[in-house]
Amino acid sequence: MPEMNMAKAINLALHEAMDRDSRVIVMGEDIGPDEGVFRVTEGLWKKHGEKRVIDTPLAESGIVGAAIGMALYGLRPVAEIQFAGFEYYAFHQIEMHAGRYRNRTRGKLTVPMVLRCPSGGGIRAIEHHSESREAIYAHSPGLKVVIPSGPRSARALLHAAIQDPDPVIYYEPKALYRLFKENVPETIETLPIGRAQVIQEGSEITLISYGATVRAMIDAAEILEEEDGVKAEMIDLLSIAPLDTETILNSVRKTGRCVVIHEGPRTCGIGSEVVARINEGALLYLEAPIKRVTGYDVPIPYFAREKAYLPDGDKVVSAAREVLSF
Amino acid sequence: MPRKPIELPMQVEYMSILDDTGEVDKELEPKVEAAQLKDMFRWMLYARRVDERLLKLQRQGRIGTFPQATGHEAISLGSAINLKPDDWHVPAYRELAGFLYRGWTLEGILIYWMGFEEGARPPEGVNDTPIAVPIASQLLHAAGMGMAANIVGDKKVVMTYFGDGATSEGDCHEALNFASVFQAPVIFVCLNNQYAISVPLSKQMHCETIVQRAVAYGMPGIKVDGNDILAVYVATKEAVERARSGGGPTLVECLTYRYTPHTTADDPSRYRSDEETQRWVAKEPLIRFEKYLKNKNVLNDADIKKMDEEIEVRINEAIIAAEEATKKPPLSDPLAMFDYLYADLPQNLQEQREELAKALGLNTSETEPRNAATSARRGA
Numbered sequence: 001m002p003e004m005n006m007a008k009a010i011n012l013a014l015h016e017a018m019d020r021d022s023r024v025i026v027m028g029e030d031i032g033p034d035e036g037v038f039r040v041t042e043g044l045w046k047k048h049g050e051k052r053v054i055d056t057p058l059a060e061s062g063i064v065g066a067a068i069g070m071a072l073y074g075l076r077p078v079a080e081i082q083f084a085g086f087e088y089y090a091f092h093q094i095e096m097h098a099g100r101y102r103n104r105t106r107g108k109l110t111v112p113m114v115l116r117c118p119s120g121g122g123i124r125a126i127e128h129h130s131e132s133r134e135a136i137y138a139h140s141p142g143l144k145v146v147i148p149s150g151p152r153s154a155r156a157l158l159h160a161a162i163q164d165p166d167p168v169i170y171y172e173p174k175a176l177y178r179l180f181k182e183n184v185p186e187t188i189e190t191l192p193i194g195r196a197q198v199i200q201e202g203s204e205i206t207l208i209s210y211g212a213t214v215r216a217m218i219d220a221a222e223i224l225e226e227e228d229g230v231k232a233e234m235i236d237l238l239s240i241a242p243l244d245t246e247t248i249l250n251s252v253r254k255t256g257r258c259v260v261i262h263e264g265p266r267t268c269g270i271g272s273e274v275v276a277r278i279n280e281g282a283l284l285y286l287e288a289p290i291k292r293v294t295g296y297d298v299p300i301p302y303f304a305r306e307k308a309y310l311p312d313g314d315k316v317v318s319a320a321r322e323v324l325s326f
Numbered sequence: 327m328p329r330k331p332i333e334l335p336m337q338v339e340y341m342s343i344l345d346d347t348g349e350v351d352k353e354l355e356p357k358v359e360a361a362q363l364k365d366m367f368r369w370m371l372y373a374r375r376v377d378e379r380l381l382k383l384q385r386q387g388r389i390g391t392f393p394q395a396t397g398h399e400a401i402s403l404g405s406a407i408n409l410k411p412d413d414w415h416v417p418a419y420r421e422l423a424g425f426l427y428r429g430w431t432l433e434g435i436l437i438y439w440m441g442f443e444e445g446a447r448p449p450e451g452v453n454d455t456p457i458a459v460p461i462a463s464q465l466l467h468a469a470g471m472g473m474a475a476n477i478v479g480d481k482k483v484v485m486t487y488f489g490d491g492a493t494s495e496g497d498c499h500e501a502l503n504f505a506s507v508f509q510a511p512v513i514f515v516c517l518n519n520q521y522a523i524s525v526p527l528s529k530q531m532h533c534e535t536i537v538q539r540a541v542a543y544g545m546p547g548i549k550v551d552g553n554d555i556l557a558v559y560v561a562t563k564e565a566v567e568r569a570r571s572g573g574g575p576t577l578v579e580c581l582t583y584r585y586t587p588h589t590t591a592d593d594p595s596r597y598r599s600d601e602e603t604q605r606w607v608a609k610e611p612l613i614r615f616e617k618y619l620k621n622k623n624v625l626n627d628a629d630i631k632k633m634d635e636e637i638e639v640r641i642n643e644a645i646i647a648a649e650e651a652t653k654k655p656p657l658s659d660p661l662a663m664f665d666y667l668y669a670d671l672p673q674n675l676q677e678q679r680e681e682l683a684k685a686l687g688l689n690t691s692e693t694e695p696r697n698a699a700t701s702a703r704r705g706a
């Protein structure tokens with residue numbers, strides 16, 4: 001396969017999934033002739049027509065509620081919410097129905113659907129278009145939440161999400177859509193949901209991140225290696241719910257030091273849960289308090305100030321140095 | 327126990343007063359003084375010129391993505407002029423003419439599109455909510471304001487705006503129903519420009535008109551030619567009078583066309599033809615109003631030239647002022663992101679503010695959070 005960017009890789013996965021499973025239905029706002037506001041659904045409507053690629057009315061609760069209905073009926077809907085900030089309109093459908101049908105009906109009715117959604121900041125978007133609120137859904141029982149960090153993980157995770165028997169929220173960090181290209185394998189690859197990846201081994205400190213801030217983590221690791229001679233172990237979580245406790249604990253037991261990095265707000269963010277699990281499973285291995293480099297507890301600022309809000313390599317390096325020199 | 331059609335107590339109407347050739351229906355023509363007519367034209371022209379300049383600024387990278395309002399001046403202005411200053415104006419995001427008319431400064435509007443929340447702060451004495459990006463969400467606030475006006479009994483009315491796509495959101499239906507059930511003095515102005523990004527109205531709903539929903543909610547409704555400022559003016563004037571005298575809400579559907587891409591990030595050639603757009607250009611609101619005013623001898627080319635010159639000066643000044651403002655605090659200060667989250671900044675946020683200051687090499691002792699409530703309390 002040629003190298004491709006993340007938007008293209010997600011598009012490829014959608015094509016592959018629709019080609020091989022006629023139950024896969026793609027639906028959302030402006031995903032048909034317009035091919036999605038980020039062009040992620042390019043070519044799908046032309047190839048499969050409006051029966052399987054559905055431009056819906058402008059109603060997020062409608063999109064998610066109808067997708068739940070289709071899933072209950074036996075289809076495999078992949079619904080798009082145009083921006084993560086508009087998922088709130090569907091929150092009751094996601095939280096009270098998508099996440100609960102299996103449990104309420106004791107396994108009889110299930111909701112195998114995927115909610116795709118561009119998330120995060122960094123593209124100078126209009127107000128309310130830059131949210132990272134994965135923690136809300138990680139907090140909701142019955143949902144799975146995955147977030148790729150590049151083209152290859154994007155394609156593999158989307159296949160896993162579509163094949164999953166339960167509802168999966170699939171966030172697409174939109175700052176990564178066209179940021180870089182990667183080789184993706186010829187044959188369809190899936191990544192197991194619930195498994196993190198160690199993307200670099202190291203022994204002195206563990207850096208943990210996911211999604212767009214994996215770039216900040218990698219930048220920081222490069223600086224730490226060059227300037228401090230420290231080789232950081234880097235974990236890309238990929239799956240926010242369920243969270244791969246084992247990979248996290250194994251690493252922290254080895255390094256004794258840790259920094260968690262994400263873009264969403266700090267309080268009750270994914271970092272809080274990672275720290276709690278380390279506390280429960282590896283407290284006595286710690287050499288220093290864990291630091292969190294995250295978005296602040298304010299709504300992500302409108303674009304003039306968003307750069308200051310977002311974690312970057314420098315912020316991660318300062319935190320890592322504090323932890324290393326504790 | 328027969329089976330028979332149900333007689334509904336309400337009907338909806340369509341109204342056009344000034345057609346696209348500039349011909350006016352003499353019976354329906356409102357009596358508006360020459361000076362006010364000329365003033366209406368001036369505001370429309372101002373909004374149009376601002377819109378054109380915003381596009382240039384966006385192309386030059388001096389402001390961010392924004393939605394143009396070209397051709398929507400008649401709807402926004404023709405309705406807003408029926409409000410008193412202390413009535414409430416609850417817009418969506420294509421009401422540029424209304425924002426300007428209601429007293430938002432152009433400098434502030436520019437600051438907003440330059441990416442600062444400061445631009446969303448209504449100027450003193452302006453009873454408006456800022457731009458509402460989450461579609462249809464503002465309509466419920468308008469309904470609640472109308473309910474509050476009934477509770478307080480101060481005879482204020484609320485005018486709110488939404489697009490044709492917005493009619494699909496639950497919030498829209500809930501707002502219409504609340505306003506109707508509680509007979510709230512709210513005028514729901516639907517700016518029907520026939521598209522929601524790429525989705526045409528025919529795919530948004532399976533009924534003839536938007537306005538017929540008024541019947542379903544039990545409120546008066548009227549559809550007007552939204553490129554005809556006289557029709558918009560008359561319909562919303564009646565609705566305001568009814569609302570103020572206790573007659574409850576009205577739905578006013580204003581038909582126009584989205585003359586521009588959805589926002590500066592959109593490419594309409596993917597979903598509609600250029601011919602279609604061209605057909606609507608001939609119907610745009612400014613040309614016909616100009617013809618009408620010239621026929622009435624209220625306006626001439628020299629007037630327009632003078633208006634244009636004044637407008638250009640005003641726009642240039644505002645751009646300079648806005649760009650200067652962005653270089654100075656509070657706009658130039660990233661720590662301002664913490665200033666207004668709460669009336670009092672909690673301890674953990676003060677710590678985060680200091681953490682950011684440290685990361686940016688700024689000195690926090692020099693800048694207190696600029697929250698009015700906090701400083702007032704500290705002072706007290």
Ligand SMILES: Cc1ncc(C[n+]2csc(CCOP(=O)(O)OP(=O)(O)O)c2C)c(N)n1
Nearest residue numbers: 086420459460461489490491492521522523
């Ligand atoms: C709740 C919500 N969903 C989606 C969007 C993205 N979006 C912005 S404008 C728009 C179309 C709005 O169409 P319409 O209501 O007809 O207004 P218009 O822009 O045509 O004036 C969409 C889908 C949004 N801002 N809010």
